[in-house]
Amino acid sequence: MKLWLDGGLQDIESARVSVFDHGLTVGDGVFETVKAVEGRPFALTRHLDRLTRSARGLGLVDPDLDEVRRACAAVLEANPMPLGRLRITYTGGHGPLGSDRGDLGPTLVVALGATARRPDSTAAITVPWTRNERGAVTGLKTTSYAENVVALARASQQGASEALFANTVGQLCEGTGSNVFVVLDGEIHTPPLASGCLAGITRALTIEWAAAKETDLPLDVLEHADEIFLTSTLRDIQAVHRVDGRALPAAPGPVTAKAMRVFDERSGDDLDP
Numbered sequence: 001m002k003l004w005l006d007g008g009l010q011d012i013e014s015a016r017v018s019v020f021d022h023g024l025t026v027g028d029g030v031f032e033t034v035k036a037v038e039g040r041p042f043a044l045t046r047h048l049d050r051l052t053r054s055a056r057g058l059g060l061v062d063p064d065l066d067e068v069r070r071a072c073a074a075v076l077e078a079n080p081m082p083l084g085r086l087r088i089t090y091t092g093g094h095g096p097l098g099s100d101r102g103d104l105g106p107t108l109v110v111a112l113g114a115t116a117r118r119p120d121s122t123a124a125i126t127v128p129w130t131r132n133e134r135g136a137v138t139g140l141k142t143t144s145y146a147e148n149v150v151a152l153a154r155a156s157q158q159g160a161s162e163a164l165f166a167n168t169v170g171q172l173c174e175g176t177g178s179n180v181f182v183v184l185d186g187e188i189h190t191p192p193l194a195s196g197c198l199a200g201i202t203r204a205l206t207i208e209w210a211a212a213k214e215t216d217l218p219l220d221v222l223e224h225a226d227e228i229f230l231t232s233t234l235r236d237i238q239a240v241h242r243v244d245g246r247a248l249p250a251a252p253g254p255v256t257a258k259a260m261r262v263f264d265e266r267s268g269d270d271l272d273p
């Protein structure tokens with residue numbers, strides 16, 4: 001297996017990043033996860049736009065997107081697989097042990113892992129911890145994901161694959177690595193970006209392709225929504241068949257099933273929508 005580091009392909013066994021990399025010491029970095037089907041990345045332009053936005057939000061120099069594109073192509077070509085998780089990581093680079101950043105320049109890693117197609121439905125839980133809709137890094141896809149690690153571990157312990165957060169004012173926000181949608185009276189709703197959620201690429205495509213509305217929603221909408229689904233790069237659209245103690249045995253319900261069909265069709269038609 002090969003990954004991209006320091007401007008070229010390297011063997012994963014011997015590739016090395018400094019132990020003083022600011023991404024490692026303080027989580028000063030941003031990332032993207034891109035789906036790759038038969039070696040072809042999906043929605044790469046949108047992912048690279050968000051990578052740049054996240055980097056700017058942290059005050060990192062803009063990533064060299066020509067290099068990132070070359071890196072993605074090289075890594076995909078070197079590691080053929082049916083379904084891949086292409087991971088772009090861009091950090092503050094070698095730095096001091098505190099929160100101040102060094103000036104030796106950023107680190108770029110592009111790596112690929114094999115993954116399997118997700119099931120059409122899954123279980124989720126809610127967690128008591130909040131997303132901060134007013135934080136310095138709200139809306140940025142940073143490598144500071146420890147809160148998500150903790151919440152996802154709790155979901156796993158409870159037999160679920162995702163944990164859903166409210167924000168500080170009790171509105172439904174997002175999952176650890178997904179956006180959340182609900183169906184109410186036949187209409188699809190998802191929290192607005194002001195809720196503090198990540199501007200998910202699958203979320204944006206679902207809003208466009210399935211005519212979903214952005215609506216402030218209380219967390220307890222999950223107790224009575226007719227249907228619930230998650231969106232993310234590797235889930236696409238995935239129905240929720242249980243949330244906490246509530247079963248939704250019909251999942252995917254009719255509205256979700258239709259959105260899933262439309263998403264499959266549209267994403268198959270255009271690899272870089």
Ligand SMILES: Cc1ncc(COP(=O)(O)O)c(C=O)c1O
Pocket residue numbers: 033174175176177178179197198199200201202203231232233234
């Ligand atoms: C916190 C968070 N929310 C939502 C998403 C979904 O975004 P996307 O559809 O771009 O994968 C992700 C990432 O995958 C995420 O990390």
